[in-house]
Amino acid sequence: xxxxxxxxxxxxxxxxxxxxxKENPQEHTCPKCRSNSVRxxxx
Amino acid sequence: xxxxxxxxxxxxxxxxxVEEVSGYVGNFRVKVRKKARYVDEEECTACxxxxxxxxxxxxxxxxxxxSSRRAIYIPFPQAVPSSYTINIEECLGVQPIACGKxxxxxxxxxxxxxxxxxxxxxxxxxxxxxxxxxxxxPTLLDEYGYTRFExxxxxxxxxxxxxxxxxxxxxxxxxxxxxxxxxxxxxxCVGSRTExxxxxxxxxxCCMNTVKxxxxxRDHYPEIDITVFYLDMRAFGKGFxxxxxxxxxxxxxxxxxxxxxxxxxxxxxxLLVTVENTTAGRLEEHELDMLVLSVGLEPREDSKTVxxxxxxxRTSDGFFLESHPKLKPVDTPTRxxxxxxxxxxxxxxxxxxxxxxxxxxxxxxxxxxxxxxIEAITPMIDLDLCNFCxxxxxxxxxxxxxxxxxxRKVSPRVIEAACAGCGTCSAECPVGAxxxxxxxxxxxxxxxxxxxxxxxxxxxxxxxxxxxxxxxGDMAGVSRLQYPPSARVIRTMCSGRTGERLILRAFALxxxxxxxxxxxFADCHYINANRWTQRRVERLWDRLERAGxxxxxxxxxxxxxxxxxxxARVMGExxxxxxxxxxxxxxxxxxxLAEKA
Numbered sequence: 001x002x003x004x005x006x007x008x009x010x011x012x013x014x015x016x017x018x019x020x021x022k023e024n025p026q027e028h029t030c031p032k033c034r035s036n037s038v039r040x041x042x043x
Numbered sequence: 044x045x046x047x048x049x050x051x052x053x054x055x056x057x058x059x060x061v062e063e064v065s066g067y068v069g070n071f072r073v074k075v076r077k078k079a080r081y082v083d084e085e086e087c088t089a090c091x092x093x094x095x096x097x098x099x100x101x102x103x104x105x106x107x108x109x110s111s112r113r114a115i116y117i118p119f120p121q122a123v124p125s126s127y128t129i130n131i132e133e134c135l136g137v138q139p140i141a142c143g144k145x146x147x148x149x150x151x152x153x154x155x156x157x158x159x160x161x162x163x164x165x166x167x168x169x170x171x172x173x174x175x176x177x178x179x180x181p182t183l184l185d186e187y188g189y190t191r192f193e194x195x196x197x198x199x200x201x202x203x204x205x206x207x208x209x210x211x212x213x214x215x216x217x218x219x220x221x222x223x224x225x226x227x228x229x230x231x232c233v234g235s236r237t238e239x240x241x242x243x244x245x246x247x248x249c250c251m252n253t254v255k256x257x258x259x260x261r262d263h264y265p266e267i268d269i270t271v272f273y274l275d276m277r278a279f280g281k282g283f284x285x286x287x288x289x290x291x292x293x294x295x296x297x298x299x300x301x302x303x304x305x306x307x308x309x310x311x312x313x314l315l316v317t318v319e320n321t322t323a324g325r326l327e328e329h330e331l332d333m334l335v336l337s338v339g340l341e342p343r344e345d346s347k348t349v350x351x352x353x354x355x356x357r358t359s360d361g362f363f364l365e366s367h368p369k370l371k372p373v374d375t376p377t378r379x380x381x382x383x384x385x386x387x388x389x390x391x392x393x394x395x396x397x398x399x400x401x402x403x404x405x406x407x408x409x410x411x412x413x414x415x416x417i418e419a420i421t422p423m424i425d426l427d428l429c430n431f432c433x434x435x436x437x438x439x440x441x442x443x444x445x446x447x448x449x450x451r452k453v454s455p456r457v458i459e460a461a462c463a464g465c466g467t468c469s470a471e472c473p474v475g476a477x478x479x480x481x482x483x484x485x486x487x488x489x490x491x492x493x494x495x496x497x498x499x500x501x502x503x504x505x506x507x508x509x510x511x512x513x514x515x516g517d518m519a520g521v522s523r524l525q526y527p528p529s530a531r532v533i534r535t536m537c538s539g540r541t542g543e544r545l546i547l548r549a550f551a552l553x554x555x556x557x558x559x560x561x562x563x564f565a566d567c568h569y570i571n572a573n574r575w576t577q578r579r580v581e582r583l584w585d586r587l588e589r590a591g592x593x594x595x596x597x598x599x600x601x602x603x604x605x606x607x608x609x610x611a612r613v614m615g616e617x618x619x620x621x622x623x624x625x626x627x628x629x630x631x632x633x634x635x636l637a638e639k640a
Contacts, residue, residue, distance in 0.1 A: 010584070010595045011616060025574045027564040027601055035616070037598045039584050 006043070011035035048123035056163065057124060064170070064352045067443070067461030068379025068415060073165045079158040081137070082115070084126035087153045089117060093145035099133050103210075107200045109218075110210035115145050115154075120208055129154070169379045169406035172363060173399065174349055176385035179234030179241060179338040187230060187336055188305040193218045194312055195305065195334045197233075198252060205259060215264065217333045219312040223264060224332030228316060229253045230302060231273040235339030244360050246339030247389040250277045253337050254287050257295040269295045270329060272302055272318055280393070298327070305334065340389040353380050354441055359565040362388045366568070373402040376463060376570050377441060378415075381405050419480045420464030420536055426454045428476035435468035435477055438539075440570035444468060465569035466540030470579065475544065482536060487545050491552055494531040499553030500629055503617050505532045506541040508573075511562035511603045518607030519614075526611040527618035537561065539572030543583055546597060551636040555624035556596050556617050563601040573601070590635050596624060 005020035009030035016031055020040065028038040047053050056075055063074040082093075097113035105112075105119040114133040117125065135142040137156040146154040178199055181189045189195045194217050196204070207213035217224045231249060234241035250273070257269050276297065278287040291297060302318040308330075316329045342361035343349075350357055354377045356364035363386050366374035373381050381402035384395040409415065422444075424435075431452045436444040443462040447455035466479040475484065495502060507513040513534050519526055535541055538561025549557045559580055561573040577599065584594035598620075600613050 010598065011620070025564075025577050027577075033616075035598075035613075036600045037595075039581065039594065 006041040007038045008041050009033060009035050010037040010039055015041070044121060044123040054165075055123065057122075058128060059163070061349075061352060062162075067441075067458050068377075068409060069168045069460065071167045071170055071379065073167060073170070075163045075165065077161040077163050079131070079160050080126065081129040081131060081134075081154060081156055081158045082127045083153040083155060084124045086151050087126040088151070089125045089127060092148045092150070093127060093154065096144040096148045098142065098144065099135060101130070101133055105203075106210050107197075107203050109200060109203055127153075168410050169381065170353065171381045171383050171399075171402045171406060172349060172353065172355070172375070172386050173383040173402075174343055174346070174386045176340045176362075176389065177343050179246075179341050181233050181336050181338055183240050184233060184336075186304055187233065187302070187334070188307065188314070189336060192305070192307045192312075192314060192334075194224075194307075194314055194332065195336065197336050197338045198229075198249070198256070199338070201256060201335045205256075205263070215260075224267060226268040226270070226329075226331045227260065227333045227335065228314075228329060228331040229257070229269070229271045229335045229337055231271065231276075231337045232301065233336040233338045234341075236274065242339060242341060242360060244389070245277065247277075248391045249337040249339060251280065251283055251286065251391065253335075254278070254283075254290045256335070257290045258286070258293060261290075261293045261295065270331070271295060271297045272316070273297060273299060274301060275299070280391070298322075298329075340385060343386075346386075349386075353377055354570055355380065356567060356570050357565075358388075362386065364566070373398055373405055376568060378461065378463065379406075379409060415460055417459055417462070418464055420466070420482060421459045421462045422457055422466070422468050422477045422479050424455055424457060425476045425478070428474050429454055430474050430476075431455075432473060434471050434473060438467045438471045438572075438575050440465065440467070440572050463569055465537035465572040466535065467537065467569070467572045467575050470540050470542030470545075471575065479536075479540065482540055484542075484544055487533060488548055490533050491545070491549050491554075494533075495549070495552040495554055500555055500624070500626060501529055501621075502531050502554060503527075503529045503556045503558060503614070503621055504549040504554045505530050505558045505560065505614075506535055506538065506545065507532050507602075508538045508561040508568075509534055509536045510568040511566060512538070512560035512600070512610070514604035515560075515602040515606045515610040518604060519610040520607075522607045524607055524611040526614040529618055529621060530614050537567075537569045537572045538576040539569060541576060541579075543579065543586075546583060547636055550592070550596070550632050551640070553629050553633060555629055556598065556621045558598045558600060558613070558617060560600045560602050560613075563603055566603060590639070592632050592635065593628070595620065596632075 003020050004017050006017055008015045012033040014030055014032040018028055029036055030038055048055055056077055059075050059077045062076050066072045093115050094113050097115045099114035100111045102108040103110045103112040115127050115129045117127055140156055203209040204211055205215045216222055235246040253271055260267055278284045298320050299322045300319045302316045304317045306315040314331045314334050318327050320327050346361055355375050358364050363382050365372050365387055366376055383399040383402040431449050433447045433449045435455055436447045441461050441463055443458045444455045446453055466482055469477040469479040516532055538559055541559045546557050561576055567573045580599045583597055587594045602610050
């Protein structure tokens, strides 16, 4: 099962959880505003 | 196939697997594992004496498991070379020989249990990928009862049952009782055009295959009642509509609607199909003797291996991506590698032949040239600046940068014939030693200085890739979509070229907002160069934040050439963000970046 990570949209500020694979980067889209400016929140 | 096998200039390596591909257009080196057949294919006359004595009985894959074969077999009757093969996994044992009856029986002594796999190395100028496809496995679609009811079969199984070379010798019969069915149904779009289970795309061939099958049945068994359950029939090729009409005129019944449920009568083994006929607007129940699932096509399971071997791209549905859907439909992003047939997407025989001919012609063009023209967008490496770190070689999607060795301090070398000019190496070089011809840093800096010379606080700098985002902006324009006039677009060949130096220079010159945009991941024209863009932007967000600059001011967006609306929407959203960037913030950014410069 793919690992998940927390992301923050740098356009609307929405925070969400999405699959994350460091080796194979995925195209991430904010589920709220559809922006691709999505930043992984590093814990 | 026979012609191919006999052609003096075609070397056919059947039962073989490509293990390694290196080099570049005009100079590919291919390592192929020729698997051991344990039968001398030159000597074998396919007399079949060995088969008669082989005691191992296995399901015949070619006949879809509807009949059996032996452990020594010919995969299918027309196979080239026409020579037997021993499946060593199924054979009773060769180390030591446990049975050996085939070897005893073969008068010519063709069987050699000591045969080993052979590695063949080839030097070729071009490569055509024609790996084909697989058929959707309907076991997941339990509502059609494929795993539960014997009289539910797939189109491929149907083909074997009606084939004169099939397990029944061409006498069509249903599996449970061996009698000719009276009523037969076809269900279309099994595993195609569905998001729930299967694939979202149309498999292209299934409608006409069913029309053909229905006419074939009508011709051979006019008494069979045929019903086709469909979503919509797609008869778009030359003569296809006529064939469809012929099928309807021949009495084949077409019911618009896919069955919701299939049950079996335990006594008769007949199938009860419940379907909503959306043309008549009523729920119907059909009793059928046999049901054929018109299964769709899928990319091969090992497509990823081929993708890695040849540095190709694949679309989100897994088929290989062509270089350009209209202008280079058989080329791939790797120069000298071409696509033919269903490797690129589901297609019928005519389309496959057309594409194969085109691919062969494209390959010939290269092979007939002494020199290959390349675009003047390849990188130049300043070896005085290079620190031999090797990052350029690591990020190059084409493996076009070679020789670099950080330990031995060996300089990188660019194979210009292999380079496609994405510019990722130039963007990623930590010491700025790589300049992409016509897309050098200085040229971008000049553009930035020109556009931000006056009133930079009112501008949004957009780096847009040549193939998708820039045409996306064009699309917004030609579609007369309104978007704020603050956008200032700089074209790069790939978003991978948009390096940190360019972005930071834009901020240093007073840009309140910067947008980096490129193709969607599945559409990247440089295999995977835009993955490096994403990594770089993520890195920059961290760096900006550490410097006290809001990372939100750097935005990232994947915009395709067709997404003019998206381009306009994004620019509108960025304009709202731009208005919130204060003059103090811009000044602070300039100051911080000036200190770091």
